[in-house]
Amino acid sequence: MSRPEILFPLFADLEALEGVGPKTAQNMGQMGITTPRDLLFTLPHTGVDRALRDTVEGAALPKTLTVKVTVGAHHPARNRGGAYRIHVEDAQTSFQLVFFHGRSDYLSKVLPTGSTRVVSGKVELFDGIANMVHPDHILPEAEIGDIPSYEPVYPLTAGVTQKTMFKASRSALTRVPQLAEWIDPGQVEQERWPDFAAAMTAVHTPLAQGDLSPDTVAKTRLAYDELMAHQLTLALARASERKTVGLVSKGTERHQARVRAALPYAPTGAQERAIAEIADDMARSTRMNRLLQGDVGAGKTLVAFMALLIAVEAGGQGVMMAPTEILARQHLEGLQPLAEDAGVVLELLTGRDKGAERRAKLSALARGDIQILVGTHAVFQDDVVFRDLRLAIVDEQHRFGVRQRLALGKKGASADVLVMTATPIPRSLALAQYGDMDVSVLDEKPPGRKPIKTAMVSTGRMDEVVGRLQAAMDEGRQCYWVCPLVEESEAVDLTAAEERFKRLRAILGEGRVGLVHGQMPPAEKDAAMARFQAGETGVLVATTVIEVGVNIPNATIMVIERAETFGLAQLHQLRGRVGRGEAASTCLLLYQSPLSDAGQKRLEVLRETEDGFRIAETDLQMRGHGDLIGTAQSGVPRFQIADLDRQAGLMAVAQSDARKLLNEDPELLSPRGQAARVLLWLMRQDEAIRLISVG
Structure with missing residues (x-):
């Protein structure tokens, strides 16, 4: 199967676009833009109001303004590298256009004395005089239509200017074909979504700041297209996996x-x-x-x-x-x-x-x-x-x-x-x-699991904490002591853990403290864990290698040092290592004050609830999905428009829509199925396309 012809204009060379030469195309490549399609999925992140005004008088400066002016006298720079100034007048006041390294021959051609021009740029006060330094736009009155009254501002890379991005994206918009609808018609009607081409045009031609919000109908529609393509891919993978004949295994009880x-x-x-x-x-x-x-x-x-x-x-x-x-x-x-x-x-x-x-x-x-x-x-x-x-x-x-x-x-x-x-x-x-x-x-806890008491303690009260450990150990209880995570290097983690190990050993006694960390040979690690499991050591000092699955019912205290440096999900996992036996358990979150607001909020959520799903949702809201699982190895796709943190509901709708479509039309041969194939090509889901049974 090859790309449908209707999409050819969107997958052409960038140089087919107005204002894009080989060099610009190469620079855009640095931003991951290699076709007009990629350019269209690179949305403006903010905008500039360039509506025409009568005068710069009374504006709160500095501000970007667009005014019609009569060009007055030119004052070339007195010395090399100085400022070339041009006196101009709008309907109510006069101000200066300023050019550094300005060339007389060029400027007298573009701004001849006595002519009328429309200028647009940032106006600032300098020594009490309003200056517009290097206007973004200088146009004859007849061409005023070339400046949008609200100009979208695009992300840039070296060698690519706003002007280029603006011009190229206008040119790319002319290539967007009318595509058949792939979304369930009921969904489109209920949400009042525009079609794909109209949505694309709308997101690139905002009329005011509000049009840049992620919640506009046009942006939501395009986000849904991304999520739908992703869920179609997963649904196709699921369907092809289901074609694998399985073994029928019926239990007899x-x-x-x-x-x-x-x-x-x-x-x-x-x-x-x-x-x-x-x-x-x-x-x-x-x-x-x-x-x-x-x-x-x-x-x-x-x-x-x-x-x-x-x-x-x-x-x-x-x-x-x-x-x-x-x-x-x-x-x-x-x-x-x-x-x-x-x-x-x-x-x-x-x-x-x-x-x-x-x-x-x-x-x-x-x-x-x-x-x-x-x-x-x-x-x-x-x-x-x-x-x-x-x-x-x-x-x-x-x-x-x-x-x-x-x-x-x-x-x-x-x-x-x-x-x-x-x-x-x-x-x-x-x-x-x-x-x-x-x-x-x-999402329910079996009966008999005792709640874990969680407390926040400042590192200034370290001695009390150690005293408390000693008392618990005298009662035959065991304790985990997790050392802080130092991002820079494992070597630093190691020193932190070894220091803590030495200090606790000095206070609690030679054979009563064990140590495990990531740098240890596996056999030593297993041996240290085994001694702790057998109850030979009372305290296990560890870097986070213990977070997954270790089960020691007699361990009832979990101390997490510099808890504010850990992610919520990780803290929740660590806490779950205690509270596995009959005795009441405690988790002490040792923090270094002053805590940041976010740090405070994270630790408080942990103190208030043991519900892992609530904790995970809070973590997602606070950190975004990229940090949550380290996007690189997580298998979570990168979306350009959709925002997983905010649009979880949209993803669920896309999943049921995709599965329903495939149930009704497994080969994607119906008119809507054919439209969905185009969506997969448009979203570069080539793997999914291979999964659609050939023929």
Whole structure:
């Protein structure tokens, strides 16, 4: 398939535009503008009022003004590099036009004495006299129409001027074709959206400051086009994934019932709902691709295990993958008792398995004697063969690329895939990042989880904090001490952690304090964690390597030093490491005063709520989605007009619109389907176009 002809004018060379030569085209390339289409998606960010006035008299200077003047005497510069001044008069007063390095021959041609001209530029007072230095526009009265009364101001790069951008964008607007509508007609009518060409013209010809707002109907329409193209791409990916014939895995409840009977309390409504959604997906002949999102402590483990049991009840096997050895072992500890209740065989495979032991595990796996495997990346190796892999569960999505998800799927040609994440993701981001997946959300805490008391303490009260630790340790409790994050370098992080470790060791006693940080060899890190897990050390000093998944029920205090340097989501994750046992837990946010307003607000939100979704939404409002997950590796697309932070609702509408269109017209062959193909080409979604079944 090739680009539809109707779009050719928008994808032509930039040099086809008025005022753009090879050099300008090259400079525009620095801004990512390589075609007229790119120029059109580069919107003006502000504007200048250039409405014609009678006089500069009475204006609040400095200000950009446009007036009609009669040109008077020229006063060339007395010395080189001095100012060339021209006396001019408007309807009420006189002022000066000033040119540095002005050339007489040129200026007397452009501004001949006695002529009438329209000049537009910034007017400032200098020694009590109004001056317009280097006017932006000088035109004969007849050409006044060339100055827009409100001039859009574009982002620039070296070698590209406002004039060039203005002229080139006018020229690009003449190339916008009338395109058939790809948005649901009901949606267009309800929102009173203009068509694509009219919207594009409107955003480039603002008539006043208000027209630059992101909420105008024209801008919202174009934002929706971007989101719709993105969601169509994800929906196509989802549809092509669904064409992969999956295995039908129907549970018999045999093992599940035994686990339910052994549980000390009933699963929450959210857990039951998620289990039902997963069971329903697994029973279908298409492949499951589902995201299980749950806050810290929402009970994802139980849901995941029930899903694994469905695979076993259907006569197959399940695998659960974790990003690190520590987490894999922890899953094993969490799942082992459930496996015993269920009466199924559960085994662990990590990079540590060597020689005969590894060979024995692999042959048991190939025979189907191991029903559920828990492991690290080691399960990707070629010699790991399952007898009948039905379900692959991947923990902590963002540590795990899409590529690995697919590689794991290949182990069982059409195994269902469930991805688990403990990071509550705001809805708009979840849609942008995981729009191709179906999402189950655990938004209730199981009974029996005690709330964590969160307090803000200034670093000036460090001694009290240490005293409090000592008391807790004497009662046999354990504590995490997280050291500040120093952006500049890991080496600095390290010194901070080592200093704190030495000081705490001096006060609390030699063997009672452990240390883990990112620079340690993995084996040392594991050993330090293991000592803490076994209760041999009472305090674990750490950089943020402990944020994911570590489970130590006896740890009841979390101290986060310089808490104001952490992101909200990260603080919430760290806090979730305590409060996992019977005893009441505390999280101390140590901050250095004075706190910035934003810092204060972040820590207060944390103090007030343990709801990860509310925290994530606040984080998004405060920081924007780019910082939230580090846009580079996040898989969240970059939109030029749409703003994810503010237009989450629009993204949700785009998702349902895209999915509905594909359900009704999977090949995109109807008139609206054909229009949607044009949208995909227009938005450079070439991958999506390849997914539309060829032919």
